[in-house]
Amino acid sequence: MSTPKSNMTMLLVPVVLVVGFALMLMWLATPMVPVADQPGSVPTAATDKRVTGEITAQGMAMLLLPGGRFVMGRASDDQPGGADELPAHAVNVAPFYIGKYEVTQAQWVAVMDFNPSRYKDPRRPVDQVTWLQAQEFIQKLNKLEKTTKYRLPTEAEWEYAARAGTTSTYFFGDNPRDLSRYAWFGAENDVGTAPVGKKQPNPWGLHDIYGNVWEWVEDCAHPDYQGAPTDARPRPGGDCALRVVRGGGWNSPADYARSAVRGNSVPDLNDSGTGFRLARWP
Numbered sequence: 460m461s462t463p464k465s466n467m468t469m470l471l472v473p474v475v476l477v478v479g480f481a482l483m484l485m486w487l488a489t490p491m492v493p494v495a496d497q498p499g500s501v502p503t504a505a506t507d508k509r510v511t512g513e514i515t516a517q518g519m520a521m522l523l524l525p526g527g528r529f530v531m532g533r534a535s536d537d538q539p540g541g542a543d544e545l546p547a548h549a550v551n552v553a554p555f556y557i558g559k560y561e562v563t564q565a566q567w568v569a570v571m572d573f574n575p576s577r578y579k580d581p582r583r584p585v586d587q588v589t590w591l592q593a594q595e596f597i598q599k600l601n602k603l604e605k606t607t608k609y610r611l612p613t614e615a616e617w618e619y620a621a622r623a624g625t626t627s628t629y630f631f632g633d634n635p636r637d638l639s640r641y642a643w644f645g646a647e648n649d650v651g652t653a654p655v656g657k658k659q660p661n662p663w664g665l666h667d668i669y670g671n672v673w674e675w676v677e678d679c680a681h682p683d684y685q686g687a688p689t690d691a692r693p694r695p696g697g698d699c700a701l702r703v704v705r706g707g708g709w710n711s712p713a714d715y716a717r718s719a720v721r722g723n724s725v726p727d728l729n730d731s732g733t734g735f736r737l738a739r740w741p
Contacts, residue, residue, distance in 0.1 A: 509524075509525035510522055510523065510524060510525065510663050510664060511523045512559065512664070513556075515604070516603075516604050517566065517569060517570065517600065517603065517604065518566070518569075519558060519562075519566055519737065520558070520559040520560060521556040521557065521558055521559060521737065521739060522556065522557060522558075522559050522663065522664055522665065523554060523555075523556050523741060524552075524554060524555060524556070524557060524619070524620060524663060525554055526551075526552055526553045526554040527551075527552055527619070527624075528549055528550065528551050528552070529549070529550060529552065529618075529619050529622060529624075530547050530548070530549055530550075530626060531547065531548055531549075531550045531615055531618050531619075531684070531687070531719075532544045532545055532546065532547035532548060532684050532719055533545055533547055533719045534547050534626050534719075538627075538628045538633070538719070539628065539714055539717070540717070540719055540720065542682075542683055543682060543683050543721050544683075544684070544719045544720070544721060545683055545684060546683070546684055546685065547684075548684055548687055548689070549689060550615045550619070550687075550688075550689060550690065550691055551689060551690050551691070552615065552616060552619045552690075552691040553690075553691065554741055555612075555616060555738055555739065555740065555741065556738060556739035556740070556741060557612055557616070557620050557665065557736060557737070557738050557739075558665075558736040558737040558738070559656075559660075559664060559665060559666060560584075560655040560656050560666050560667065560736075561584035561585075561655055561667055561671060561672055561674065561734050561735065561736050562584060562585050562596070562734060562735055562736065562737060563581065563582060563583065563584055563585065563655055564576050564579065564580065564581050564582075564583055564584070564585045565581035565582070566585075567585040567588070567596065568581070570596055570599050570600050570603065571592075571595075571596055571599065575587045575588055575592070575729060576588075576652075576731075577651065577731040578651035578652045578731065580652075580654065582654035582655065583651075583652045583653065583654050583655065584652055584655055584667070584671055584672045584734040585734050585735075586651075586652055586672050586730075586731050586732065586733060586734050587729040587730065587731050587733070588675075588729065588733065588734055588735065589726060589727045589728055589729050590675045590702045590724075590726035590727070590728070591726050591727055592729075593611060593675050593735045594611075597609050597610060597611065597737070600737075608739045608740040609737060609738075609739050610677065610737075610738050610739065610740070611675055611676055611677040611735060611737070611738060612676050612677065612736065612737075612738035613676060613677050613678055613691050613692060613693045613694075613738075614676045614677070614678040614693075614694065614703050614705065614721075615688075615690075615691035615692075615694075616676075616691050616738060617674065617676050617705045617706075617736075618705070618718060618719065619691065620663065620665055620668065621661065621665070621668045621669070621705070621706065621718045622718045623661045623662040623663040623665070624662060624663075625662070625718070627718075628717055628718070628719075629641075629669070629716075629717060629718065630661045630662060630668075630718060631661075635713040635714075638669065638670075638713050638716060640658065640659050641658050641659050641660075641661070641669060641670075642658060642667065642669035642670030642671070642707070642716050643658065643667070643670045643671045643709045644669065644670035644707055644708070644709065644710075644711050644712070644713060644715075644716045645710070645711065645712055645713060646709050646710050647710070650709065650710070651709060651731065652671055652672060652709050652731075652732075652734075653671060653709065655667055655671070658670075668706055668736075669706055669707055669716035669717070670706065670707050670708060670709060670711065670716045671708065671709055671734075672706075672708050672709065672732055672733055672734035672735075673704040673705065673706055673707060673708045673711075673722060673730075673732055673733045673734070674704060674705050674706045674733075674734060674735050674736045675702060675703075675704055675733065675734075675735040676702070676703045676704070676705055677693045677702075677703075678693045678694050678697065678702070678703045679693075679694070679696070679697035679698055679699035679701065679702060679703070680697055680698045680699075680701035680702065680703055680723035681694060681696070681697040681698070698723075700725065700726075701723040701724065701725060701726075702723060702724065702725075702726045703721060703722070703723050704722040704723060704724055704733060705720070705721065705722070706720075707720065708732030708733065709732060710732055711732070
């Protein structure tokens, strides 16, 4: 003999099956949204179809960044930074190529036939390279490829590339706790650099844009952005006994591995935390 409880169970089972089947059909009909495209997420380079890449004759991966307009410098008083990052100002940037990675020791040696680096490994960025040596490398590379298009990025181009369309302190947001996913920084003792490309890239696909090595850019040093141009050419004037470096190095604190942070050094500095990234005219 069946009980009221068993009769109720028999009635509920078909209902549960029907509802479950309907929910499954609804789930299948709903388009899947990649994690990188969901609100609040950090997009990947693959989500921005404007960024394209190529490999040069010397085996260097470069990305063609779209032109655009961005705000250079510290965007608000709530963000960390010094007076040299002010005033924030809009800059128009033409399309240009930039290295997907910092120039490695293997790439340097292929052009220059010697390795100045302290932390020798062909996969690591070249370090202990001066601004003057970077210019010599570029001259020889242009000669090898029969062009005049290779160069250092300008300071404005570097920040445009680092920000990748963002206005936050870091390209992934304002909280430095996530920095270790993207950058080699804050190391103590004599740890040194790391092989390029091992951390996650920024939204335009650039690796190690923060940390690993400070990166030389073309510009002479200026104390702030007063009177800065509204385009991305090298800023005229300034103290050319000093050249600008950006991005922070392997032993820099998190505050130095930001999109807006600026540094400068004498052009013959060969510090173990300094290297560079190539740029090129389209």
